[in-house]
Structures are given as C-alpha cells and as structure tokens.
Amino acid sequence: MDKTIIISNRLPVQLQIDNGSITAIPSVGGLATGMKSVHSGGDSLWIGWSGLTDEEIPDGLAPEIDKALAKHGSSKVNLTSEEVDGFYYGFSNRTIWPLFHYFLEYSEFELQSWETYKAVNQKFADAILKVAGQNDTIWVHDYQLMLVPQMVREKRPNISIGFFLHIPFPSYEIFRTMPWRKEVLMGLLGSDLIGFHTYDYERHFLSSVRRLLGLEVSFNDIYLEDRVIKVDSFPMGIDYKKFSEAAKKHDENKTGERSELQRRLDMHKESDPEAKFFLSIDRLDYSKGIAKRLNAFEYFLTKYPQYKEKVRLIVLAVPSRSNVPQYQLLKKEIDELVGRINGEFSTVSWTPIWYFYRSMPFENLIDLYTSSDIAWLTPIRDGMNLVAKEYIATRTDKTGVLILSEMAGSANEMNEALLINPNNFEEIADTLYEAINMPVEEQKARNAILQKRLERYNVEKWANDFMTSLKNQKLIDHSYKSR
Ligand code: ADQ
Numbered sequence: 001m002d003k004t005i006i007i008s009n010r011l012p013v014q015l016q017i018d019n020g021s022i023t024a025i026p027s028v029g030g031l032a033t034g035m036k037s038v039h040s041g042g043d044s045l046w047i048g049w050s051g052l053t054d055e056e057i058p059d060g061l062a063p064e065i066d067k068a069l070a071k072h073g074s075s076k077v078n079l080t081s082e083e084v085d086g087f088y089y090g091f092s093n094r095t096i097w098p099l100f101h102y103f104l105e106y107s108e109f110e111l112q113s114w115e116t117y118k119a120v121n122q123k124f125a126d127a128i129l130k131v132a133g134q135n136d137t138i139w140v141h142d143y144q145l146m147l148v149p150q151m152v153r154e155k156r157p158n159i160s161i162g163f164f165l166h167i168p169f170p171s172y173e174i175f176r177t178m179p180w181r182k183e184v185l186m187g188l189l190g191s192d193l194i195g196f197h198t199y200d201y202e203r204h205f206l207s208s209v210r211r212l213l214g215l216e217v218s219f220n221d222i223y224l225e226d227r228v229i230k231v232d233s234f235p236m237g238i239d240y241k242k243f244s245e246a247a248k249k250h251d252e253n254k255t256g257e258r259s260e261l262q263r264r265l266d267m268h269k270e271s272d273p274e275a276k277f278f279l280s281i282d283r284l285d286y287s288k289g290i291a292k293r294l295n296a297f298e299y300f301l302t303k304y305p306q307y308k309e310k311v312r313l314i315v316l317a318v319p320s321r322s323n324v325p326q327y328q329l330l331k332k333e334i335d336e337l338v339g340r341i342n343g344e345f346s347t348v349s350w351t352p353i354w355y356f357y358r359s360m361p362f363e364n365l366i367d368l369y370t371s372s373d374i375a376w377l378t379p380i381r382d383g384m385n386l387v388a389k390e391y392i393a394t395r396t397d398k399t400g401v402l403i404l405s406e407m408a409g410s411a412n413e414m415n416e417a418l419l420i421n422p423n424n425f426e427e428i429a430d431t432l433y434e435a436i437n438m439p440v441e442e443q444k445a446r447n448a449i450l451q452k453r454l455e456r457y458n459v460e461k462w463a464n465d466f467m468t469s470l471k472n473q474k475l476i477d478h479s480y481k482s483r
Contacts, residue, residue, distance in 0.1 A: 004038055004043065004467075007127075007138065008140075011046060011047075012031065015051060017061070022061065022065050026072060031166075033242070035463055044073055048074070050069070053079055054080045056081075075127065087119075090116060092117065093321055093324055095110070095114070100174075118147060121145060125152050137467070139163075140161065153190035160192055160471070163193070165197075165383070168382075169196055172204060181208070185208060185209055189213075191229060193232065193473045194230070194231045196232075206220065227477060235412065237462045240454050241455075243393035246394070250366050265371040276307075277311075277312055278311060278314065279368055281377070283319075284320050284330060285327070288382065289378050294313075294315070296428040298341050313352060315354065317356070334355075370395075373401065374400070378420060379408050384408065385409065395447050398451070400447060403420060406419050413453060414450060416446040
C-alpha cells in the first residue's frame, strides 16, 4: 500500500522512561493535531528525533523505545549529543532561526555546524529512504530539514515530496548573506511543492531562487531541469473546536472546580470590576519581542497614568532553547525588566506585571485566554503566531481585544485585530488606550468575523489543502515531463 511519510525534527510523541519501562505520550501541539487527518491508520509513518540523545537512552532500551513509538505510527532518527549541538542548537538555531527572523547580527556562520546540519539532514533522508516506496508521499517540515527533499529526490527521482516552512522566509537581501544559500535553495527544490504561511514569504523565496540560481520562474512555478516545482502559501490554522469547546466548558463551570490560577484571577476581577488584564504569551525568544513589550508597557503607564492600579500585564514566557547564549541573555534581560518596572510602579495593593517563566497545562492556558480583556501579541517577527488565533477562539461571548504585530504572519488574516508596529511605542500606548476603551459592540463585531474565519480555515483544512495541492502537483509534473 502507498504510504504518507511525515518528517519533522521532533516526533509528535514524548517519551517517558520510568524504572526501565517506556511510555510514549502523544503531544498536544498544533502540528500533531493538524496532521491527524494525514497521520492516521496504518498507511502513514512519522519520522523524527525522539528528544533523547543516544547517550541518554539507557543501555538495551532502544528496541523497547522503537516498539513504543511504533504504536503511534512513529519511528526515530538516532542523534548523538554532538549532533544535536551542531545541528539543532548550532546551525538551526544560531544560523537559520536568527537570519530568517531578520536578526542578522545574531546569526553565526560556522562551517562546523553547517557540516553537522548536512550530516544530520542526510540521516533523516536515509531514514526515509529505508522505508519509502516509489509511490509514497513525503511531507517534510521546517527549517531544521531543508536539505532533506533533495537528498531523497536523488535516490527516488519520481517520489512525491512536499515541504512546509513554519518560520518566515526572509527577503533576498537577508537570505543572500548566508554562505550556504545556494545549497539550501537546492535542498528545498528537491520538493514538488514548497509551502509557506504567507504570500510574502513565498515571494521572497521565489526572488531568491531567481536571483541566486538564475532559474526560470513563472508565477509560482519553478522550472528545474525536467521538473516543475510549485510554491504556494498555506496559512496554518488551529484546532478551533478544541479551543472553543474548552472555553465553553470553562464558562459553564463557573461554580464548580476552579484552578488555583483561575481563583486568583477571579479574586482580582471581583475586587475591581473595572480592572483590565493584558495577556502576553510566547516562547521565550528574541523574535517574540517580549523585552520591547515590557518597555512599551512602562511607556504606557507613564503616558496614561490614570491606568495605574487599573491594568495588569500577565507575561507567560515558555522556556526555550536555553542552551543558546542569546536566549540566556534574553532571560536575564526580561527578569531584570520585570523587576525594575514592578519596583518602580507597584503599590501595596497592585503589582503591574505578573510574570511566569514556565510551560502551562492546557487548562491554565484556557484560564488565561478566557480571563484576559486584551491579548497583546507583538512579535518583532513571527512565521504565523498561533496564540493570537487561540485567544480569539476562546472568546465565547465574543468580547476581548487582540492587539497583534504587523510582523506576525497571522496579521495577514486577522485584519479585524488592532494591528501595530512593535517598534512604535507611541502607537502601542495609544492602541492599548483604544483597546481598553473599545465599546463591547465593536469588540463583538470584530471577533465574530475573526472567529468565523478561524473556524473555517482550521488546522485540519490546512493539512488537507497542502496534501491535495501536492497530489495535483505530481500530476502536473508528470504531464510536464511527458510533453
Ligand atoms: P512558535 O514560535 O512556537 O511556533 P506559536 O505559533 O505562537 O509559536 O505557537 C506556540 C504554541 O505553544 C501555541 O499553540 C500555544 O498554545 C503554546 N503555548 C504557548 N505558551 C504556552 C505555555 N505557557 N504553556 C503551554 N503551551 C503554550 C512556530 C513559529 C510560529 C508558527 C508555528 C506554527 O515560530 O510563527 O505559528 O511554528 O507554524
């Protein structure tokens, strides 16, 4: 039977090792959910790294791990800690991530980590080649695996390969600074279909292909030897039902069991019904603009002092890539900023910023989304930003204001949000003022449109659209070859 093979850096399951016994727990992330319709039944396989390096896997347990993963249609690629350092913390997160998010000054061009990136991409490609038949369909995900399509294509010239990039593709002027720019483009061009979140990323990619490789590009088709490769945008959605239903349940449960976090939030609301909660949720990453947001909050409190003791900013930062020095520095900067701003403005009864540095269970995420009057999500660059979509999906009574950065991919589909430039403090302060004072009817009118759109273009539709387009592309490519 023909299979679909999905491949990403991490598998959609988490391994737990307890006294020598292994359990694989499915992850709840957006990608894992979205792929459900693609990755189900016996005719699909997901290949990725398990999260444990070879050194971390106890002696003799590898076969048990393989068995546990197989139950979830998954198969692991083995990586040593040296490979993870060079490939993941190195080239992926110290070269590609900053460069593609326009942080050119953070981008390190090190030959050694590039070599490891190539070798590890080859390992992933070999894992595919071991199981892939000529008629299978391969879907490669994200910036860690950009060379895989070409590596597979070399050995299986007629197989169907799709690639989706979850982060921005930068403008040609940025991309061209990378020493291995041509190799990366050629790696991606092993695909039949290359997908991005937005039309702009698609355009940037096509322009790099044209200018760096001199290939013929017509609309969104690239001609390479006897192949035609399609480039298109597929804005990723969320599992709308999951978020809206969790929020409904949460609302209906007003008198029942409440989490400790929800009780605290309720207590503050009750003591001052006029008070407003601003919510900021991101992985702790410089691309998310958390430090800028804190500075902008300080500016807001200075410009509109009437809101002192009336507004509270909840900052939830999820620990991320803490082995990379830039992330350690950022953590320190944020800790200090929160301390300084709280020190400067707090009163006996009011702390302006509540800061959590941790991951939170889904229930608490829903507590925060449903209790916050304003979601303030202003990344400096973001491929999409799903948090913005999740916030809107949880607003069962349609109240709430979303302030979103123009630089997030999601801004393209969320015009009814208040869109701002994350570097413009004046505009941010005035937009916060506008959000606080937005009439409820206007909030509802904006959110009704947003919800409808998010419900229709959910993550399942995203995955299905990509797969359909990949199938069609294969047919077009066949007919092009047989001209
Ligand atoms: P991320 O940079 O991780 O993803 P985002 O799209 O916002 O950014 O997704 C974060 C996910 O983590 C959300 O689903 C959210 O619910 C969850 N989350 C956030 N805070 C949490 C917390 N404290 N505890 C638990 N879960 C939390 C990358 C790109 C994005 C792109 C996605 C998908 O950088 O631009 O939108 O991939 O393509």
